[in-house]
Amino acid sequence: MIEFYAFQALKTVTKSKIIKWVWIILAIAIYLNLFYTLFTTPRSAGQTKAFQFAAGFLITFLIPKLVLLIIMFGEDVVRVIQKLITWVGPGETKPLAGRRAFISKIALGLAAIPFTSFLYGIIKGRYNYKVLKYEIAFDDLPDAFDGFKITQISDIHSGSFTNKEKIQYGVDLINEQKSDIILFTGDIVNNKANEMDDWIDVFKNFEAPYGKFSILGNHDYGDYVDWNSKEDKKKNFQDVKEIHPKIGFDLLLNENRFIEKDGQKIAIVGVENWGKGFNQAGNLEEASKGINKEDFKILMSHDPSHWEYKVKQDELHYHLTLSGHTHGLQMGIEIPGFFRWSPSQYVYKQWAGLYEEFGRYINVNRGFGYHAFPGRVGIWPEITVIELKKGTSNA
Structure with missing residues (x-):
């Protein structure tokens, strides 16, 4: 018709x-x-x-x-x-x-x-990288971390890439932000670990004085491939996890790390994927062992539905959650400050950008790479830079 x-x-x-x-x-x-x-x-x-x-x-x-x-x-x-x-x-x-x-x-x-x-x-659109900058103030941010800069990237999806020069440009743009820490929130491949083979030499060049930390996304588990055997799937999953140290990232598998500066500290918490209708390997309680309520916490959780259904009202009080996953569906209309629309908003309440409820924040990164559709229309690949400030909460 x-x-x-x-x-x-x-x-x-x-x-x-x-x-x-x-x-x-x-x-x-x-x-x-x-x-x-x-x-x-x-x-x-x-x-x-x-x-x-x-x-x-x-x-x-x-x-x-x-x-x-x-x-x-x-x-x-x-x-x-x-x-x-x-x-x-x-x-x-x-x-x-x-x-x-x-x-x-x-x-x-x-x-x-x-x-x-x-x-x-x-x-052109799939390599039209945009740096989005936010400044968020917290009353209980340790003084030493006033002005601490975080670069978040998400959803690399290396199996989709075709142009190394463009990807190198994106990596250089990330390093130009000169952030204190780089956090990657999952989906390093589409399905298979070997998709990253040709890109390790590019992504291992990230620079951050206080470290680089990462988590897994739903695609990293290999659930969307008809594997020849369970052993093949298990080996691929192990190979995916081994990619992270090869590019200098500390992969957090329901774990946490403390970042210290001038005798003070903040917690970086990383859960495995937890998504509504997807793999729910993420265990927030396990990931937060050894962390107290008064500690300042940044949580990495790939799917924003985890924040909506589990995190935002948790008694442990996660100050800032970083997610990805949605890609903003890679198509939509965004006029900063006036209007934005994407079909993704009919699936996810938090689908792109910064949100706040109960004095707690989540940033949903639109993704560095692309998947399924080999392009981006109006929803551009994103590099997020968040500066933490000591002061009256933005909420």
């Missing part, structure tokens, strides 16, 4: 057989490429780059055609109503001359907006 109405719009505005055949052949090629990729890729391979681009081009062409369907179908509805009025009512209602062609031109013009946006998202 989408293809039929989209082609009707094209036919109305052009008589060129070449354009029509190019339109048809391109549509067929996109569908065939998707089906070929689906049927020739073994499930043991996980989500491949070939699948990402097949799905990406399908979305790039299909969503604009959906716009055409809505407008052209709507115009058909109006025409039917006019016909009914003509048959049952007095007088005669005639459509304006050339109205169909005019509507088709409007529809094609509007459809061009998502088409160019998605095309840009694939070519």
